[in-house]
Amino acid sequence: xxxxxxxxxxxxxxxxxxxxxxxxxxxxxxxxxxxxxxxxxxxxxxxxxxxxxxxxxxxxxxxxxxxxxxxxxxxxxxxxxxxxxxxxxxxxxxxxxxxxxxxxxxxxxxxxxxxxxxxxxxxxxxxxxxxxxxxxxxxxxxx
Numbered sequence: 001x002x003x004x005x006x007x008x009x010x011x012x013x014x015x016x017x018x019x020x021x022x023x024x025x026x027x028x029x030x031x032x033x034x035x036x037x038x039x040x041x042x043x044x045x046x047x048x049x050x051x052x053x054x055x056x057x058x059x060x061x062x063x064x065x066x067x068x069x070x071x072x073x074x075x076x077x078x079x080x081x082x083x084x085x086x087x088x089x090x091x092x093x094x095x096x097x098x099x100x101x102x103x104x105x106x107x108x109x110x111x112x113x114x115x116x117x118x119x120x121x122x123x124x125x126x127x128x129x130x131x132x133x134x135x136x137x138x139x140x141x142x143x
Contacts, residue, residue, distance in 0.1 A: 018043060026136065032097065035081040037097045038139075039138070040128060040139055041078065042055040042133035042134065043059050043075070043133075043134055043136060045132055045133055045134070046132050046134055048059050048066075049066050049067070051069070051071060052069070052092055053067075053068060053092060054079055054087065054089075054090065054092055056088035057134070059138065059140065062110070062138060063077070063079065063086075063088075064078055064125070065077065065078040065086070065088040065090075066134055067095070069092075069095055069108060073127045073129065074106065074108050075124065075125040075134070076111055076125075080104060081113070081118055081119075081120035081121070082099065082101075082102060082119070083099070083101050083102055083104075084099050084101060085104075086100070087099060088097050095107060095109060096114055096115075097113075099118065102118075103115070104116065104118025105118065106118060106122050110124065111123065111124040111143040121143040123141040123142065124143050125141050125142075127133045
């Protein structure tokens, strides 16, 4: 997989907890397709997100964290709601991500904060896989 490499860390790493650093994936900015008034855009390729890991994707100046949990893809805002931490660089443990900045945690599927100091939920987007691309409607987010 091109552009995705493990990052050194001073924390113990086991098979359930992983931290990776990736290069931002930039969308072409084109609208992939319209569906009932929605503008679906591709933010990265499915092949760029390994199971149990996260990558950062950028489109139109917005940064997203893209997670692959056992083959199910989730997209949240990349910036932690408590501080400047990038969740795409965080620790993925089961269905939670731990912010590398202050160790607040979030439930990836819902975006809900699960561990202090984080208290505000993340924005999340519904994902569609189209022709091997992870797509979202940037205007339709929850949280």
